[in-house]
Amino acid sequence: MPDSGPAAAEAPSGWAGYYRTTADRPPRRTVLTALAELRRPPGPVPAQAVDLGCGGGRDTAALLDAGCAVLAIDRAAEAGAALRARFPAAWQEGRLTFRRADFSSGGLDLPAACLVNAGFCLPSCPPDRFGGLWSAIAEAVVPGGFFAGHLYGPNDGWARRGDRLTIHDRGAVEALLADWEPLLFEEEETDSVTPRGEAKHWHIFHIVAGKPA
Numbered sequence: 252m253p254d255s256g257p258a259a260a261e262a263p264s265g266w267a268g269y270y271r272t273t274a275d276r277p278p279r280r281t282v283l284t285a286l287a288e289l290r291r292p293p294g295p296v297p298a299q300a301v302d303l304g305c306g307g308g309r310d311t312a313a314l315l316d317a318g319c320a321v322l323a324i325d326r327a328a329e330a331g332a333a334l335r336a337r338f339p340a341a342w343q344e345g346r347l348t349f350r351r352a353d354f355s356s357g358g359l360d361l362p363a364a365c366l367v368n369a370g371f372c373l374p375s376c377p378p379d380r381f382g383g384l385w386s387a388i389a390e391a392v393v394p395g396g397f398f399a400g401h402l403y404g405p406n407d408g409w410a411r412r413g414d415r416l417t418i419h420d421r422g423a424v425e426a427l428l429a430d431w432e433p434l435l436f437e438e439e440e441t442d443s444v445t446p447r448g449e450a451k452h453w454h455i456f457h458i459v460a461g462k463p464a
């Protein structure tokens with residue numbers, strides 16, 4: 252059951268309430284699945300990870316617990332404030348870095364990473380920018396590393412809202428992952444209420460995919 256849900260094209264301000272609402276929720280299965288695989292030898296040592304659209308740090312928590320250095324990226328300033336308050340030790344040690352950036356604007360310049368995580372955020376990238384974003388992700392993941400995240404399908408309640416979300420049907424997701432080794436690839440359709448209290452039909456792809464070594 253999904254429990255996330257941005258008004259994805261919403262202005263960067265206004266996320267603080269969402270981050271508070273989701274602060275106690277456990278990391279998502281996608282990031283946990285990727286981390287479990289990374290811990291299994293002979294996988295790469297979990298060193299550098301990237302958390303795109305990190306929000307309040309729901310998945311960042313799992314990445315830090317696993318021993319990763321984390322570059323957390325979000326366009327909302329509130330995300331940086333939330334991370335700083337939630338993970339003071341990692342922040343002070345420099346093991347957690349926040350970059351305020353719009354991942355759809357190009358020139359992301361990601362570090363080489365054993366895991367690029369993107370929980371419930373990539374669909375907010377406009378369609379004409381998605382290819383560049385996906386290339387940046389694919390380039391950043393080291394051979395043997397992983398991508399973990401979510402995409403929305405055509406039956407999603409937000410698919411026809413006209414706010415320039417990128418929507419993928421199953422074939423398009425498969426094409427995206429053609430050069431990857433899927434570890435988790437689940438399609439889910441369900442009705443639920445978002446953390447903002449909006450009733451919604453979800454059509455989600457839950458994805459963990461490995462870059463061949």
Ligand SMILES: C[S@@+](CC[C@H](N)C(=O)[O-])C[C@H]1O[C@@H](n2cnc3c(N)ncnc32)[C@H](O)[C@@H]1O
Nearest residue numbers: 257304305306309325326327353354370372375
């Ligand atoms: C639904 S929240 C998910 C937060 C977190 N990843 C999670 O799984 O709980 C989406 C997050 O993505 C961020 N976001 C959306 N579009 C973005 C963009 N183009 N660039 C950077 N961050 C973005 C939002 O600011 C928000 O914090």
